[in-house]
Amino acid sequence: MGRQPDAAEALRKLDAAFAKESPRLCKELNARDPTTVLGLATNLWPGARQAKVTGVMRERLLIGATGFSPIREELAYPFEPPLESVEEVPKRFAALRGEALRPAFDVIAIPLVFMATSLLGAHFTTWHIFAWVRALARYLFRGYASAVMELCVNFMFAAHAAEAAYAGALAHSLGLDARSVMGWTLRTFLAGVGALGRLTRLANTTTLPGYEKCGVKY
Known part of the structure; x- marks a missing residue:
């Protein structure tokens, strides 16, 4: 009976750790590999022309993107499976590069x-x-x-x-x-x-x- 509350508490602590480290992780990921960020954004929204990581959560990566218009879209790229620690972020992000840059077509x-x-x-x-x-x-x-x-x-x-x-x-x-x-x-x-x-x-x-x-x- 005590395991379920313990697991929920562990997830709350992990979410709190991501909330604290998210601004730092955003800056690091944007500086490290903006090509992967844009690639992930275009997978979610083919019209994306510029993109930036705006949040790192246990279950998803939040990306802000714009197309030909200045209107910004908020996109969410899922982490599957969810992250188990803040330290796992750089490795998981690097692993997404191949997926982000996979061959694709534009609407044209x-x-x-x-x-x-x-x-x-x-x-x-x-x-x-x-x-x-x-x-x-x-x-x-x-x-x-x-x-x-x-x-x-x-x-x-x-x-x-x-x-x-x-x-x-x-x-x-x-x-x-x-x-x-x-x-x-x-x-x-x-x-x-x-x-x-x-x-x-x-x-x-x-x-x-x-x-x-x-x-x-x-």
Whole structure:
């Protein structure tokens, strides 16, 4: 019977320790690896452009983030399993780097992939589903439709190949493993700036400035 109250008391003490150390931990994590902070923020909210740790709790990491507008979003990244001590924070945060920088797409990737698929399908197949692309090319370019489509396809391949090579080099410079480097390279080849845009934001991370809230009040 006495064990349950003891466990609850231990958790209260642990929460109190995190409340006390949270401001210090925020400053350390933001200074140590702002790239991971932004990566975690974009996993929760793809529109994040800048981010900053605003609180460290036993069960979650609190992150403040902004996108294109100055409106700030409060995000919460769960610790699974919950932390067992304040001293565990740096190790657990470092372990999240791979997850934070995993290959991903921006929202803009969807229309880009659709456009590329339509262009390739119209050029290399006779499928009726792509007839509208061929009709549009004939309307816009008349007798030059075939040549223009071939030029667009060649340009798309060249541009995406160059972007993919740059993405691979950028991912490697971030210290990612071979699987992640390959993932970013392939996704960028498929979606172009739809994947490269997110990677370049992570590589050129700047910590969200002037965030007045740091630490958690219990």
